[in-house]
Amino acid sequence: MNKTIVTPATAGATSRALAAAVPPAILAGAMAHAFPRAIIGQRIRADVNDPKAMIGQLQAAFDAFKAANDEKLKGKADAVLDEKVQKIDAAVGDFQKAIDDLNAKMAAQRTGDISDRRSPEQIEYASAFNAHVRTGDIQAAMSRGSDADGGYTAPVEWDRTISDKLKLVSPIREHATVQPISKAGFKKLFNDRVIGSGWVGETAARPETGTPGLSILDFLPGELYANASATQTLLDDSEIDIEAWLQNEIEPEFARQEAIAFLSGNGTNKPFGVLTYVTGAANAAKHPWGAITVVNSGAAAALTGDGIISIIYDLPKAHSANAKFFMNRQTQSKARLLKDGQNNYLWQPSFQAGQPATLAGEAVVDTPDMPNVAADNIAALYGDMRETYLVIDRIGIRVLRDPYTNKPFVMFYVTKRVGGGVKNPQSMRALKIAANT
Structure with missing residues (x-):
């Protein structure tokens, strides 16, 4: 079974793909719930008008997480380093959650406005339903929905x-x-x-x-x-x-x-x-x-x-x-620490709109x-x-x-x-x- 691991080297191309795919209004809504967050003495900022910001900061946060965790694995762990790893891990999780939410909003947008595609009969029926909810009046158009x-x-x-x-x-x-x-x-x-x-x-x-x-x-x-x-x-x-x-x-x-x-x-x-x-x-x-x-x-x-x-x-x-x-998400946080036999991290964040994070090359569903x-x-x-x-x-x-x-x-x-x-x-x-x- 062949597994494809997304590496940091691919981030540039995929962030450009995101920039082309994500409507600014949706991106702004997703970013509003994600950051700013204070990490390692720095304040992470994202320009909601720049659709590359989310991907770029996710990549930066994950790179920082890997560097700090690798330092911890080398036996240099202390309370400060443990806290640093935990904060960066939380940041990566927040960014990934924001991207997951973004993907869901994009899917909803693709679904479109159903009401715009209603037939005249369906619009009439919906109006009758609305009137019934307000006043309890039974109109002729409601007969299709009435039961004994x-x-x-x-x-x-x-x-x-x-x-x-x-x-x-x-x-x-x-x-x-x-x-x-x-x-x-x-x-x-x-x-x-x-x-x-x-x-x-x-x-x-x-x-x-x-x-x-x-x-x-x-x-x-x-x-x-x-x-x-x-x-x-x-x-x-x-x-x-x-x-x-x-x-x-x-x-x-x-x-x-x-x-x-x-x-x-x-x-x-x-x-x-x-x-x-x-x-x-x-x-x-x-x-x-x-x-x-x-x-x-x-x-x-x-x-x-x-x-x-x-x-x-x-x-x-x-x-x-x-x-x-x-x-x-708590289990995903544990999975972010795992490596394979070649010292590669098994968990990789999503680098493209519409794509989930992966674990050993397999999609992860929150x-x-x-x-x-x-x-x-x-x-x-x-x-x-x-x-x-x-x-x-x-x-x-x-x-x-x-x-x-x-x-x-x-x-x-x-x-x-x-x-x-x-x-x-x-x-x-x-x-x-x-x-x-």
């Missing part, structure tokens, strides 16, 4: 906008397979792959061989909800965009709940999390193809370079083309809800998440207007049914913080 129980389904484009933004915020959803469904659940057949074969002579008997069997896994959605409120007076008098307000209330909460459930959900009214399918975990025996294989880090309480290389090469080549690391580096924790996943994990979306986000329960507030009870589970455990590996046995 009095609920109302949100406009299609509003539904799609929330789903698009959830994909940008929730890393597992972004990288997994997403299957919309229109029924109560989803069933998937699996072949147990036990077919037999053998060699025979020209006239020899052909005894019966083993026949493969089929197993079924159910993927059932749980219900995710939010219950926002506003006074009737505000709804009557305000000129705010009601749809936008509801979206801003729902998106971060739905994204937070999904991110947790897709990793560690127990399957009770929520998805089965991918970590629960790891060898030794609660659902290790659930899938007919077995559990997600564990690879030890090589140390009882730490990451090691050998552990990173081992997990990469433990994954079958058939699943390596789209393989990525999934880990949180996954906040992954466990930290600690004894016996699964600190990282490595593999093809699109092949591994299946998210099922019951089509439609439902909005129920309730002016009665909590007067003088009007409640907006919003629900989305979503489920998930592992569809192929063989395309993923789990890195466990443990010594090799």
